[in-house]
Amino acid sequence: MLKHIDEYRDKKLVETLVRAIAATVTRKWTLMEICGGQTHSIMRYKLQDLIPKEISLIHGPGCPVCVTPVELIDLAVELASRPGVILASFGDMLRVPGSQHDLLSIKAKGGDVRMVYSPLDALEIAAGFPDKEVVFFGVGFETTAPAVALTIKQAHLRKLENFSVLVSHVLVPPAIEALLQSEHSRIDGFLAAGHVCTVMGTHEYEPIAKRHKIPIVVTGFEPVDILLGIRLCIEMLEQNLSGVENAYARTVRPEGNPEARKLLQEIYQPVDRKWRGIGTIPGSGLGIAAAYRKYDAQLKFELQEVEAKESEICMAGKILTGQMKPSDCKAFGTLCTPEKPLGAPMVSTEGACSAYYRYSRIARADP
Amino acid sequence: MNHNTRYTLQCPIPKTDYEHILLAHGGGGKLTKQLIDKMIYPLLGNEILEQGHDGAFLPSMEGDLAMTTDSFVVDPIFFPGGDIGELAVNGTVNDLVCCGAEPLYISLAFILEEGCPLDDLWKIIQSIASAAKSAGVQVVTGDTKVVEKGKGDKIYINTTGIGRVIAGMDISPDRCSEGDVVIINGTIGDHGIAIMTEREGLAFESTVKSDTVALNGMMMDLFSELPEIHVLRDPTRGGVASALNEICHSSGTGIRLIEDLLPVTGGVRGACEVMGLDPLYIANEGKILVIVPEKGAEKVISVMKKHEAGKESRIIGRVTREHPGILHLETCIGSTRIVDMISGEQLPRIC
Structure with a gap:
């Protein structure tokens, strides 16, 4: 496995790709990488410093923790505060501020909040504590949705009545569409998220590329993967080509993972979803389908979403839509730090603000 | 009870009246005495x-003393x-x-949870x-104290x-x-990954073992050469990144690490890739960072390499x-990128 990773962090290969990109580019282009994992890789390896200055990389909304609406975090906080409820979540969600509290502070006050690595772990907790209600906080894109779907199906097969999911799954293609329709859009091409396409395939991006006449290049996460994606995207732009290309073919097949897609269709249905800092995007979420609705925590606990106010200082919406870079925000590194985050992008390991804070507080001119 | 009776290190548990720790084991009465006398x-x-006093009388000695304390709740x-x-x-x-001292004496204080198996x-x-x-x-x-069941977690030690x-x-x-180099005595991240994989029940190709070891043998040998050592730090919680960040803040100098020189075992790298962690932030329990002027580095490394705990000593930055x-x-x-101080716990990534 490691040898396989090292190939994609190879210095010589990186230099070759950077030279090829420099030889291709003739004018300014703005590319958006969709996924926060890609943003972190770009910052971690300082790829922006290596590529020609003409190419500007802006960071997309692909951080599930960042786009989970504050109202839903408030619901999770409310559930976690209830006696008899165990709230299980991926670690990243625990520190994201709701309108009043985050989940870690509820845990400190005695709420039963547990960090799990897999939704199936939450199911095991439910099996082990039959007298408690176990709620899994299911956030994430098309990548984590199949694992949560599988867990709901398992709960159904095992007849675990004390398990439910607070669902906040979101979908990439409607978000790309919304970004392109925005009057503020200055995106020339997209680096699509490789792992999302591993599940969903590439077909659903074709109509978008065609409609907006832009290149969408499916891209991986290691430095070599990302530079491959950038090279392909720049080549298409320079030749005035649009369409969908795959620069991550070692993982992504055009049809995706049919088993996972079938599971998603069975367990979920498309719903309108509010994105934190962005607003409601039609058809951009997954909700639990009617046949499995008894696993929907929002219905089970009759939870009402109460509209919550976002921090007025936090620029998360503009950051998540690529209109601003984290370093342009006045609160960055002063009022807003990983220790005292104003918004989710400073918390999540995939958030753009966190990536800038962690890796990028030194000037470009390095020795 | 004859205190001079010595047991071998694999000896069976001495017979006591109970199989588990009771509150009375910390009560200062008969059971406390039995615990001390027998175990x-x-x-x-x-x-x-x-x-057998309330405290220890230590013989006088020449020179300065160093003192440290630490609690263990692993x-x-x-x-x-x-x-x-x-x-x-x-x-x-x-x-x-790390204070440049020869360790001589330690105190040992237990906080035990009621119900903890005496065998453990x-x-x-x-x-x-x-x-x-x-x-x-x-x-x-x-010292030995016992807290009620649920108020502690088996055994804490100070x-x-x-x-x-x-x-x-x-x-x-x-x-x-400026001009100093940073030396480490071996691979990083082993302890933290050993704990995390054990705690989460994660299985990887090979079991990662904690690197816990006392470093005084190797370091006393080094000290006896009286090299010009500027800084010593053991990169425990927060890992190499946090230890070196503290040094950068105190000294006002920059430190440049070279990623290709960082020693990381395949097991630790693999676990970090899967869990989205960075070995630079993972705890070590048998590592020491030695910062010395470059001209003395070769000698320091050659002394450290003579010891089992220092076999893989090398320069990792300057x-x-x-x-x-x-x-x-x-x-x-x-x-080039920043390696920031760790913020909160390293949380596993979600996708």
Whole structure:
């Protein structure tokens, strides 16, 4: 496995790709990488410093923790505060501020909040504590949705009545569409998220590329993967080509993972979803389908979403839509730090603000 | 009870009236005495400990003293490569070593949870005895308290250590200067990954073992050469990144790490890739960062390499004038990025 990773962090290969990109580019282009994992890789390896200055990389909304609406975090906080409820979540969600509290502070006050690595772990907790209600906080894109779907199906097969999911799954293609329709859009091409396409395939991006006449290049996460994606995207732009290309073919097949897609269709249905800092995007979420609705925590606990106010200082919406870079925000590194985050992008390991804070507080001119 | 009866380190648990810790074991009465007489003295006894006072009288000695304290709350108490007892001795010994001192005495205080199996406690005490023996330190005073079930987590240990500062050593983070190099005695991240994989029940191709070990043997050997050592630091919680960040902040100098020179085992790398962690932030329990002027580095490495704990000693970075006060890293692809202080816990990524 490691040898396989090292190939994609190879210095010589990186230099070759950077030279090829420099030889291709003739004018300014703005590319958006969709996924926060890609943003972190770009910052971690300082790829922006290596590529020609003409190419500007802006960071997309692909951080599930960042786009989970504050109202839903408030619901999770409310559930976690209830006696008899165990709230299980991926670690990243625990520190994201709701309108009043985050989940870690509820845990400190005695709420039963547990960090799990897999939704199936939450199911095991439910099996082990039959007298408690176990709620899994299911956030994430098309990548984590199949694992949560599988867990709901398992709960159904095992007849675990004390398990439910607070669902906040979101979908990439409607978000790309919304970004392109925005009057503020200055995106020339997209680096699509490789792992999302591993599940969903590439077909659903074709109509978008065609409609907006832009290149969408499916891209991986290691430095070599990302530079491959950038090279392909720049080549298409320079030749005035649009369409969908795959620069991550070692993982992504055009049809995706049919088993996972079938599971998603069975367990979920498309719903309108509010994105934190962005607003409601039609058809951009997954909700639990009617046949499995008894696993929907929002219905089970009759939870009402109460509209919550976002921090007025936090620029998360503009950051998540690529209109601003984290370093342009006045609160960055002063009022807003990983220790005292104003918004989710400073918390999540995939958030753009966190990536800038962690890796990028030194000037470009390095020795 | 004859305190001089010595047990071998694999001896069976001495017969007591109970299989589990009771509140009364910390009550100061008969059960406390039974615990000390049957389980502590036989393995850890020495002339100073067996004075039996409220505290220990220590012989006078020449030179400056160094003192340190540390509490150990690791969960699980037994993990691949060690246990909480061994850790409690080695951690305090290594903190003294980082003061440029020869560790001599430690205190040993247990906070036990009611219901903790005596068998576990016995194993831990055996392990403490074995670690103290190999580090050449004496347990000279101690304490045992028991908290109600659910108010603690099996076994917590505090150890305080006293050592004699080696004459001529002047170790301080603000001595870190441009032209110095950063040396480490081996692979990073092993302890933290051993604990995390054990705690989460994650299985990888090979079991990662904790690196817990006392470093005084190797470091006393090094000190005897009286090299010009500027800074010593053991990169425990928060890992190499946090330890070096503290040094950058104190000294105002920059430190440049070279990613390609960082020693990381395949097991730790694999686990970090899967869990989305960075080995630079993972805890070590048998590592030491030695910052010395470049001209003395070769000698330091050759002395350290003579010891098992230092076989893989190497330079991993250097102190720079650029980026004052900032720890930075030359990545494997040749770019430069910051290595920030850890914020909160390293949380696993979600996709």
